[in-house]
Amino acid sequence: MAARFPEGNQVQLRPRKGHDMTWSCDKHGEPIAFYCKKHGLPVCDRCAIKEHCQKPCELDDIEDVIFERRKKLDEKRPKIQELQKQMKALDLKIKTALTSGDTNLQTVNNNIQASYHNKIKSVEEKEDRMIRVINEEADEEIKRVNEKREKRIKNCTTEREKEQNIIKNKEAKLLSDAKKITKIISKKIKDLTIKSQHVINTIKNIESNITRINQHDETLVNEASQVLASINENLSLNVHQDVSDCLDLIESEVERVKFVEGEVCGEYYGKIDGYIGKWELAKSIHIPSVVDEPCVFGLVSEDEICVQDRDNNDMYVTNISTQHTEKVIDGGVLITSCAPIDSNVIVCGKMRGYCTGDRLEGHITLYDRQWKVIRDITIPRNGISMSVYVDVDRDGMIIAAQWNQSNIYIINPADDKIVNTITMQGKVVWGEIHALSSGDIVVKTSYHNEYTVISRSGEEKAFIHCDEWDWSECRVDKLTDTLYIVYWDEPRMTYAVDQVSRDGIIQARRIVEYVESDRTRFISPCLVTPSGNLVVCDGDKFLLYKKTFVL
Template identity: 35%
Template sequence: MASGFCRDDTCEEDGCNRRSKLVYSVSERRRLCQGCASEKATGPTQQSDAAWTCRKHCEPIKFFCVQHNEVICQSCATVAHQKPCDLKDVDDVVTENREKLDDILPSIKSRVPVLQKHMKTNLVTSNDIHDHFDTVETQIRAHVDVEKEAEKNKAKEKNLAITEAAERKIREIHKERDEQLKHSMEELEFREQEVDKKFNILLGELNEIRGAVAKEMGGIIEKSKYVLEKLNESLEGIEHVLMSDQELCVRTKGLLRAANDVLQTDTETTSLQRVATTALEVKFFKRPRAKVGAKNRIDGFRGGWTLVDTIDVPQSVELPGLVGCVGEGAVSIRDKQTGDLYLTNLKTKTTDKIAKGTVDTIVSCVSIDDKTTLCGKVRKGAFSDCIGLYDADWQPINAPDGSQTQELVLNTKRVFVDVDSTGMILASDFMASDIHIISPSDLTRGFQESIVHTVPVKDKSTEGFRCLSSGDIVVKSGYGGLAVIDRSGEVKNFIQDYEWGCAVFSVDSLTDAIYVVHKDSEKMMYAVDQVCATSGGVFRKILEYPMSDSKRNTSTQRCAVTPAGILITFNGDRLFLFKKSFIP
């Protein structure tokens, strides 16, 4: 119930001037504020009747509305508290409520000591429980501390074990590192020794050439010195004779004869020019990084070719044909009759079968590196199936994809391959008019994905094409003709000699020298001409070797050049190994 005052009310307690809502103290018989009434606690209080008026209408409070739980004046009852509000006389409500409170007051007063005692018991019990919980907490904390200490000890043991294991591994790693470093240093020392050996070989070859040139130049210089001395003697004699008529008559004939002999003596100016030209042709050729199997070499000069060895091919190879070099110390030979592939070791001179020509036959090969050989094949199938990569044991690295259609299967392809100075693969079907440039690293992923460029070759044969270090390509062109084309297919140089016939040729990939094999039927010999790819100059018959009268000699065989510059020729029965030497 809320009621207000329409005037300011001041507490009537002495010394208290609070202005607030007042209550009437029955025992004090005066109006007090809530604070003073609580302090006096002299008995039941009631609100001052004199001050109990409606805040809204400033009329005395008459009724109590049960529904709204508030005291109201007559105006409130008339205006806002009509039915269904249940209105009761405010005095009756006060009397009724006082009686109810007076009835319950003794029970409350008698209950208070009991509850106070119970409260004391509760406090003691609560303190005991709190102490008990403190004891339990102390036990838990002590146990936790013990557990933590135990876990710390376990962690220490574990950390110690981890540290010991790590240190053991570190020692093992350090040991392995030291062994690897030692092995690496040994390998480095070995490689350095190998480089020194190669350097000494190259330096020895250069010194040998230098010595030959020096010897030749020494002879020319000595001869020039001799001629100069004789000329000076003739000059002195003639000048002396011209001073005496008697000497002039007697010695003129002899002086003229001696002078003419000296003047007609060859001072070898031509020889000097020849030696100088030949000496300046000597160059150091470094192997391309992509060609691991290639060797550094002193070359570039014409020189003279000397037969250093021969190897007979076994009669078990019915119709042998030279395919190409495999690394530094072997050549591959194909049996044209069976399609089987053989490998001839140039040192041991043994010939072993390495592949049976059942489905496909290898017709060209070139070493990509010391462990990988690239081969071109004759077989029915897709173009990509005719390109094979083989490891050192001649096991295939890439297999045919088997995705060709029946039409492709029925078509036989004959693919020739080569590798350029950057390591890219070049491949072409001899019936096609273009050469594909292929990335070897992508070849195992798929043929189409591996093609990086295609060189168009119009009106020329790609059979047996060869790549130059510059990237240009040598192809056959007409009868006895060779064309040097760039990567766009444009002809940069054309060389033709009708004696070459079908122009069976090979290229030294280090020096770009072209070697063409042809027949000299009158002498029953094969001859090799050397061709310069850039100038088109031809050096005739740099070497010759005999034809074979065997039935196995059915056609002119191609030649091959090893990384060391050994020129290998074949007459159907025998391999001939030629080495070039410097001739001043």
């Protein structure tokens, strides 16, 4: 006997129109008529009367439930279609970014190969000319000169091969660096492509599920909630914007990569630069204990660091490649600065005792590569300070200035004559001076944290300053004119290096950080090798850093 509805809780049953007769109650075999919202179940008339007629059960007509859920699914279609459009555009953007990166890096590779091809050709032509001269001389005195001629030809061939090998090795290194950058970019874009494709596949699966569950009312009712949840979850993920932003970053960083080449003190150098990158420690070089209180002044070649023992003023040179340290000068005066003029001559600025007269004698000295004195150069004396700072400009001229004075002298090392005097307006030299490849000069114009870029006419081109640069020292990359400023970072109790453009823009903070030992009382500058490596001194070691491309 059928159960009766309790008084006051009877459900009004309606016949279904357009009822799917294939969907019936598993228990009674009758057509599904209602949907119990409390239990989340589709039920027939008998189920509704017997088991779901009282609260908290709440019955909805199955037709209304089907209509409502189909409507919700249909409402999601425009969003899905719009996301598909976006993902198609993103896929095109990925391909464009990959093509753009490949094109730019191929240009870098072509520039490297073209540059070094010309250098090798130039070496060959130079050596061929020398061989022709040798042959002409040998023809005049064949019997006496023949043996000498053959020996010289052999030496020339050996020297040519040596120079070619050096150039080829440099070229190979740069091409290897370019290849590493290409691999980093390719991997990043590949990862983004996989991420994008995953979203595309997910959307396809969602569409397939929607189509499938729409075919039968039972499947629609039972699985619609899960499909809707999946749609909401995937639409909430902003994958499109994330991947697009990453692609923009990649394109921006790739465009910064460039091949830089030029001469530094008569020597040719080339490197891949332009990007900020990351500086990684490549080598640590121990400073022998015989150097009691090391103080670094500069590089005299790609591999040679000039360091003085401030305890007794002995001068040493440490070779970065061999890691060998050699004493080159016994005692003597304090060195303020040093720079190579060419492969044969080094100039040093010095600090000496007080002197009289209107000339500073012995404050600038030229040395040969064996550190034998060639001669001293004099400049006008102004004031009582006896410290002179020097550097070498792009033309091989010496730039020199006396501490606490406003004049900077341009000196021809061939005859020691002052060819130009630059006078700064309203400022004086408070330490180091550095020549830029543009011809401008960077001058330290305060005791701690101020640098000024001036033209050859004394005009101020840029003012470089940061309150955090306490006890700072500056050095310049001669190929790119990038400044590297090392300073004492009081809050962190470490030394740090900032990268700054010649226009005074701080491009990167704390690219290198290190703790200095108690072995020295003097801050040592962050040296920049012509090939672009950085060298700092923590008092116990020289730390060599190389830049790597990162995304």
